[in-house]
Amino acid sequence: MNILILGSGGREHTLAWKIAQSKKLTKLFVAPGNAGTNELAENVEIAVNDFEAIKALVLKEEINLVLVGPEDPLVNGIHDFFLNDAQLKEVAVIGPEKLAATIEGSKEFAKEFMLRHNIPTAAYQSFTSINLEEGYSFLESLKPPYVLKADGLAAGKGVLILNDLKEAKSELKSMLLDAKFGNASATVVIEEFLDGIELSCFVLTDGKNYKILPMAKDYKRIGEGDTGLNTGGMGAISPVPFADETFIQKIEERIVIPTVEGLQKDQYPYKGFIFIGLIKVGNDPKVIEYNVRMGDPETEVVIPRIKNDFVEVLEATANQKLDTIALQIDERTAVTLMAVSGGYPEAYEKGKEINGLEKGNESLVFHAGTKSHNGKVQTNGGRVLAVTSYGEDFKDALQTSYKNIKEIDFEGMYYRKDIGFDL
Template identity: 40%
Template sequence: MKILVVGKGGREHALLRALLESGQEVELYCHPGSDAIAEIAEPVEAGGVAELVGWMLGKKIDLCVAGEESYLVKDEGLANLCADAGIPCWGPRKESAMLEASKAFAKLFMQRHEIPTGKAWVCESIEEAQDAIGGRFPTVLKFDGLAAGKGVAVCGDEHAANEFLTEVFSRKRFGGGKLLVEQYLEGPEVSIFAAVSGENYEIFTPARDYKRIGEGDQGPNTGGMGAVASRQLVTAEELARIDSEIVKPTVDGLIKDGLEYRGFLYFGLMMTADGPKIIEYNCRFGDPECQAVMPLVQGDLAQYCLEGAQGHLNSELLTFDNGWSVCVVLASAGYPESSSNGDVISGLDELEGARVYHAGTKKEAGQWVTNGGRVLAVVAGAESREVAVEKAHAEAAKVTFDGSQRRADIGILHF
């Protein structure tokens, strides 16, 4: 089976590794890829989405897997162009991917289909946002668009809120766009992933990620400094409620709205005292949650995604390990405000019993060096959370580079 995965980060590295381990003969390609990904998948160059789909036609690609979200809404949309070309794509069409591309679109969808969520106000200026906040703190501010996981701020006071509002409206850090002021919800966060193919869906292993740069959830938001995944993360009763109140109504809502969906769908949830409430959707696997979840997925993922992209979800192709998986991210100096490139990475050959996924690296003169904000993800698993935590942190500590940032409380905090 010839498969192209679209993206270049740690998530795509994890997906490609899982596809390679599917148990059948696969020929893997990736666009744009990375030096690490090139060791298991052939990189593909293309000037845009249309050119990439043209390459897929010429290469007779059997399946396209959307890893990175931007391609789903770029130009005509990756899945849309694949459909026009007759190429199965595991990723939603552009109009459905608006669930992630526009926070306002998603919030209206939730309200329309009575899916539990916090209150929100859409604002087009600093003044409108300040009026919507109305002196209520903490408050949640979200840029209405794609922002690589950095377009959300939980503000504890007026100063923090005004700083973020200035970033959005005056400095236009994320480009032009609106902003949502959202009700602050309290409780433990849980990431739920579902494979969706039309009216059918299957919930994968739940996860919890750690967004802030510093231990104890201090400092600015990042793309994610680590994650823990397990079927034991929520109780059977909690998962049943999440399914009936949030996942199923979302899938039913997509059908009612005429939004075709085939691919992974992420539900960012807050487990409040009133029950689960949805914070946001992502129209792909989370990062770094994917790196934590994929080692727990067993079976033929390649065939599973192909059949799902063709409209049939075959749950018999996969099984899920009931243990725990802990993912520890190593970030470069300056992250998340900036990143340090070219720092030599040492210790990778010393790791035992752990997986390493490359997010921001490149190879120079035979050595791995940093090439981005989040550099590596070290993942270890075990039957118990405590053992998985110990293994993941012990192995991550073996990897060093100048300015390395790593949270020592991944898998410990919030438990």
């Protein structure tokens, strides 16, 4: 079958790498893709939100299945666009319909969903510019640190965790009155702070059945010891050493099942990945957030641990037959390290030549922000490459990734040297 992956990051390169191994694949396209996907598929210069251009490509190349990588086109209704078009409605789309995608598109929507279905999460209230003073009062009722979340999509940057009440009030004002995160912060969700260790649970659902994929833990902060600004993720580890069978059972019973059943009860049509951001508080899991796609860089450690023909898994999802699939998981640990551009997550330069990609064959190198230019690979984003390795445990796997990331070089390259420090 002919398959199209939408997106251009490390997640999409990893999915392309996995799908390219399938016996069922005829031809693979990635739009817009990167220098890594270019080696496995045909890159097509189309933006992920250009639905008309995507339609033209799907019809021209007789594409049977579209796998949506990032959240934006899902929140903007790409699945509905296909269903409502006579020429496209038979094409399988992996990713929820627009209403269901609001579970990532709006923090308030997600919180109301959790409340409705008794899914454990932090206590919260939502505020707009109209009730700013009430927001101040709610902050006063909480113990620090204070958690402020822009309601809408803010490219992973709309969450602030602050220790000072005065600063929290000032930031709330800035979000609501000065549009600090644009329209995304027209509504702000203020939450109680949950103290614990975070992890990510990935679920694939066909709208009726579900499969829990390997769990992962990522590292968001730019600085070592989890300090400095938040990023899209500086590294990840799977499986998660502290998530034993008993804890995973709690996640399934208290969170995964109520989530999948809740989507059905509320009639939110969902065929695709659910990324559940969790925190372990004591011995109990609570939900921090939902995303409607795979995480990045977690994809770079989760997908390499799945042994199945991935096209078969996606087909079963599209046809509501996930119950016929038995997931086969590699017992080894996978870890990934993210090499980023100097200055990231603030201002950084693009177009730096990347050297050493042909070395370090013991690791898988997934491209994120890269492009091909005159036969050379150049940087084209903040997060540039993910170096993934297998090992008997996370320390063993990390050793291999650290050894191999040293073979790669570009001007200003930076990576964290302490991934897994807290395990």
